[in-house]
Amino acid sequence: MRILYIILTFLFCTLSAQKTLSFDTLKLKEAKDMLADDYGNLYIYKNKDFSFTKYDSLGKQLGKLMFTVPYKVQSVQNPLSLVLFSENAQEMKFVDQNMNEIQKVDFKQKFGFIKMAYAEDLQQLWLLDDSTKRLIQYNFRNDTTINSYPFDVSFDDLMDLLVYETKVYILTRKHIGVYSLKFEKLFEAPLENGKRFRRENETILVVADHSILKYDPEKGMVKIFEDKEAQIVDKNILSYFEIKANKLYLYNLEKIRETKPQTEPETRQNAVPTVTEPSSEKPAGEEGTKKDTEKKESEQKATDDTLQQLIQDTSDVQTVGV
Template sequence: MFTFCSLYAQKSLPLDTLKLKEAKDMLADDYGNLYIYKNKDFSLTKYDSLGKQIGKMMLTVPYKIQTVQNPLSVPLFSENGQELKFVDQNMNEIQRVDFKQKFGFIKMAYAEDLQQLWLLDESTKRLIQYNFRNETIINSYPFDASFDDLMDLLVYENKIYILTRNSIRVYTFKFEKIFEASVENGKRFRRENENILVITPNTILKYIPEKEMVKIFQDPDVQIVDKNTLSYFAIKANKLYLYSLEKNKEIQPQTESEPQSKDTQQEVKPSEEKTSEPDTQEKKLEEKTQEIENKNPGESSIQKLIEEISTLQSAGD
């Protein structure tokens, strides 16, 4: 069951509207830190949850931020510069990988970990698995798909995820397409363990393997949205809002209680009937005794009474 964010508590965060103005993209790590990218001056600025600036980078060409899930090593790819760089928690560059000398034209790069990259080489139509630590190509797969409007690339569990501006496609390494769906204004992927999410300007969708895309967040008034493992973060009218992912606990009806109460009633009922039998028997004996005495007021009726009692007791047994 998926619920839209309108059902969650909305909270405004103390980030200056000037810091959010002209923001091209925003990402949130699991510590609540925010990364604001501005295309106007190619700047990437990191803020903590209270709006305090932690670090800032001034870039010379446009870069695409892949993910900030590991704030100690944030990968940024530049198609224009044909390079990928990693920055640390203070936005200092710690690693740079240059593709110009070794490859044709890299259209998209995906950093799987701190050793391996997946590269889409548009000039050779190949998907390349590359160890950038020792500069060796591990594998190369023919990939003759369209590179038009390509927005993001993700490789996970032997599946290749391609996001364009208007669609998501999933392939095997044999270039077999196993899923395709329309996506409006796709921006990037986000992977949370085995879950694959697609981020758009105002919507977040979850991929149900080989079945469908399900919306887990949607707000038409939002300009930029992202999420970490605890919350959604959204920029709306140059203000930053947080939507908690924690749901209110609901009391579920105990469907098994009815049969249990019926069983209890069935157990109690026979014991109630047993308890009432002696009272009824005593009443009948009293009535019979009174009847005998009324019929024979002048003589002793003990013998007849004993006989009648014995008869009633036998009948009761």
């Protein structure tokens, strides 16, 4: 009964953490990707027309970009400067909060073929040059190459790149790899359908089709959110987001965390086995059976006494009447 209570409590708290947002399903139907910034704004990318549209949490359109070739959105964590990279166009765009282009970096004239690019900040880029098999640190503000490292890693099915604190994170369709700048492999693990990295301070996350995972140097990839029925998932600093059945759902991180202290201590308490000391008394089952028998005999005796008294009273009435 206690376990059932715990399950129902956890289920109630989880459902209360979930919220359906009033978002037009037609806007979500053909979405190829969705991203959420830390202010709650949502960005929908559609492959059908290469459109990238910004909405507020109520579904009101705030801006829109139309491309002629596919672009990969690196991150929307800073809505004042969005970063987009196109392998086809060999360029990177920076877009402001109103979805207006504020700067474009063209790689065709200076480099070979850039397979993936990562904007570390508003000055430096990290570029994977497929033609020279090198990782290039490039300052696009003054058009100078800061460093260049031999990086002969397979670029097949490459999905994303991230460089943080002298570590290079490579994401493909089926794997994640962590390398040093000297091309030393520090970590590798299978990971299906990974789409992009997300960095929150020192935490490195991977957003996949149906789940979000955290990289732990000791434990490897730890799954922190999953819904196999979801079409697209993402998160910001406050919530998880998902599109499921063309509807938009939000899971509040604080409410999800509040369920853990309520359930985990009781679960651990139930898991501890009870130790009993040997006893010279009779087993509890035998003692219980004896008590039940004595109870039944007492009840039967009370019934007999009541019946005997009733017979005696009837006899007395008949005598008086005669």
